[in-house]
Amino acid sequence: MNLANKITIVRILFIPLFIMLFPIYPDWLIEKSTLVQHLQSYGIYYASIVFILASITDKLDGYIARKYNQITNLGKLLDPLADKLLVTSALILLVNQHFIYAWIAFVMIGREVVITYIRVVASSHKIALQADRFGKIKMVLQVVAIAAVMLKNRPFSYFTQVPIDQILMYAAVIVTLYSGYNYIKNNYRILKFDS
Template sequence: MNLANKITIARILMIPIFILFFPTYPDWLAEKSVFIQHINVYGIYYAAAVFLLASATDKLDGYIARKYNQITNLGKLLDPLADKLLISAALILMVSQQLLYAWIALIIIGREIIITGIRIVAASQKMALQADQYGKIKMVFQVIAIAAILLNNRPFSYFTDIPIDQILMYIALVLTVYSGYNYIRNNYRKLKLDT
């Protein structure tokens, strides 16, 4: 397994760490553990740091794969899957803590499930469909929006009362829907679908 794919797998392994740090522990459990109490107060910052670090590895593995000619079909499949798992975990936890409307998470996760389904069909036909530019832009906005919401609109709240984190999430939502539509439109004819 090459270095780029190892970095992608490391990103997937960071997801449980992100979940561990997310402050969702009940009070009865926090009363029994100083560590849980600490996580309930400061864990959101640790979770945001792990989320940003994991997201940054997306650029790193792509850079290494291109620079050292390590692009593989496994990497083409695992890389977007790692992104989808990370984003989905963040959205579900944010909804559970009422940091995000459930309908926004449902649309974004639903789009990711549909695109993953298309990728699986393509993989069964020995094809690896790569993300297009819109998908990459969508990912950037999702990461920034999620991080800003996790950090309670920081650093934007230092300069303005405008909920920039929420605005970024709506932009990410629009880009998510559009990039999904564009991906399906561009790749539908490549797939040999039984009718």
């Protein structure tokens, strides 16, 4: 396994840590542990740091794969899977804490389910589909929007009362829908196999 793929695996391993730091602890546990009380108050910030670090590794593994010619079919499958797991985990936790509406998560996760299905079908025919330009823009926008929502509109709230975090989230929904449409349109012929 090459370095780029190892970094992708590290991103996947960040996900359980992100979930554990996110403050969703039951009351009985909060009352019994000072550590959990601390995490209940500040865990969202720790979780945000882990989320951002994990997201940065997405750029790092892609850079290494291209620079050192380490692009593999495994990497083409693992990299988007790691992104989907990270973003999906964050969206579910944000809905659980009422930071975003459930329909936002439904749209974003639904898009990922459809695209993953297309990739699985392509993979069964020995075709590895890569993310396109709009898919990459979508990922960056989702990461920025999720981080801003987790940080409760910081640092934007220091300069303006405009809910930039929510605006970013709605923009991410629009780009998510468009990127899904564009991906299906561009790969339709590839996936139209003879029965």
